[in-house]
Amino acid sequence: MNKQDENQKQAGNQINIELSEEIAEGVYANLAMIAHSNSEFVIDFIRLMPGVPKAKVKSRVVVTPEHAKRLFLALQENIQKYEKMFGPIKQVEESPKFPMNFGGAVGEA
Numbered sequence: 001m002n003k004q005d006e007n008q009k010q011a012g013n014q015i016n017i018e019l020s021e022e023i024a025e026g027v028y029a030n031l032a033m034i035a036h037s038n039s040e041f042v043i044d045f046i047r048l049m050p051g052v053p054k055a056k057v058k059s060r061v062v063v064t065p066e067h068a069k070r071l072f073l074a075l076q077e078n079i080q081k082y083e084k085m086f087g088p089i090k091q092v093e094e095s096p097k098f099p100m101n102f103g104g105a106v107g108e109a
Contacts, residue, residue: 031048
């Protein structure tokens with residue numbers, strides 16, 4: 001296979017991803033709630049503000065178990081790269097204390 005054929009093959013495997021200005025701004029979240037069923041993982045990104053008794057879900061992402069695993073591995077790899085460049089990420093010993101049970105299997109991050 002010559003170089004031009006190889007470049008065309010690589011271009012055929014690329015995905016054109018569009019990012020609107022609104023989405024590019026991002027949304028701040030400092031809590032993630034994770035629930036799952038046998039066919040999907042639901043990740044709610046929440047903004048919890050000090051002194052405010054009500055927290056808001058800012059974004060919900062639903063993925064397949066396979067994609068959840070890929071996300072986990074990608075986060076793990078990126079955290080390792082980050083810590084290699086900037087040092088260990090410090091973790092607070094104490095977790096937030098509030099009701100966390102929304103029914104079903106739940107995790108937090």
